[in-house]
Amino acid sequence: GNSVTQMEGPVTLSEEAFLTINCTYTATGYPSLFWYVQYPGEGLQLLLKATKADDKGSNKGFEATYRKETTSFHLEKGSVQVSDSAVYFCALVPDTGRRALTFGSGTRLQVQP
Amino acid sequence: GAGVSQSPSNKVTEKGKDVELRCDPISGHTALYWYRQSLGQGLEFLIYFQGNSAPDKSGLPSDRFSAERTGGSVSTLTIQRTQQEDSAVYLCASSLAGQVSGNTIYFGEGSWLTVV
Numbered sequence: 001g002n003s004v005t006q007m008e009g010p011v012t013l014s015e016e017a018f019l020t021i022n023c024t025y026t027a028t029g030y031p032s033l034f035w036y037v038q039y040p041g042e043g044l045q046l047l048l049k050a051t052k053a054d055d056k057g058s059n060k061g062f063e064a065t066y067r068k069e070t071t072s073f074h075l076e077k078g079s080v081q082v083s084d085s086a087v088y089f090c091a092l093v094p095d096t097g098r099r100a101l102t103f104g105s106g107t108r109l110q111v112q113p
Numbered sequence: 114g115a116g117v118s119q120s121p122s123n124k125v126t127e128k129g130k131d132v133e134l135r136c137d138p139i140s141g142h143t144a145l146y147w148y149r150q151s152l153g154q155g156l157e158f159l160i161y162f163q164g165n166s167a168p169d170k171s172g173l174p175s176d177r178f179s180a181e182r183t184g185g186s187v188s189t190l191t192i193q194r195t196q197q198e199d200s201a202v203y204l205c206a207s208s209l210a211g212q213v214s215g216n217t218i219y220f221g222e223g224s225w226l227t228v229v
Contacts, residue, residue: 034217034218042222043204043220043223044156044204044206044220046218046219089156098171099144099163099213100146100158100161100169101146101148101158101218102158103155103156104155105155106155
């Protein structure tokens with residue numbers, strides 16, 4: 001079946017540090033890949049997505065590149081801010097069968113001033 | 114509003130009672146999803162509606178859970194004879210067309226259910 005594996009948190013960084021949250025997936029074919037973010041007390045929001053191999057999704061300074069050869073979609077940001085503190089979820093939607101999101105377990109990011 | 118709307122936002126119920134959670138998807142979205150977010154359990158798929166097709170109920174954890182979608186729009190998730198392990202945030206989401214894997218799936222704020 002389809003699955004998503006994320007690095008366990010919490011990840012604690014100082015402001016302006018470089019961020020990487022690793023995400024790998026298992027799925028047949030060519031799934032679409034997503035990063036969702038959940039800020040404290042808020043709902044899930046789409047952060048970025050990529051729908052085919054080698055695509056790069058980007059938003060709010062965050063980037064992730066769809067790597068088919070390594071089945072990965074790692075999230076990166078060059079300089080984090082305190083306001084980036086949240087839980088980040090990697091997810092996929094397969095290109096066949098049920099078109100529902102399969103989520104990773106989430107990674108909590110804490111950015112300290 | 115323009116987003117996915119869910120009600121109630123919070124519900125406290127006694128064990129054994131039935132509860133209904135409502136979801137109003139984004140207008141024009143044909144795909145509707147229910148997920149459950151529990152402490153330590155992550156995000157769990159429950160059920161998926163796509164247009165007039167039969168719903169995919171493969172994620173429902175027991176026969177106490179059911180959902181319907183009337184007129185291709187509003188959906189209700191019903192939990193009968195609630196148990197304490199049903200306590201969670203129930204999230205509804207919708208997207209333009211479920212057949213396209215790249216379509217963005219938008220989430221509501223969730224309904225926080227506490228069974229006491």
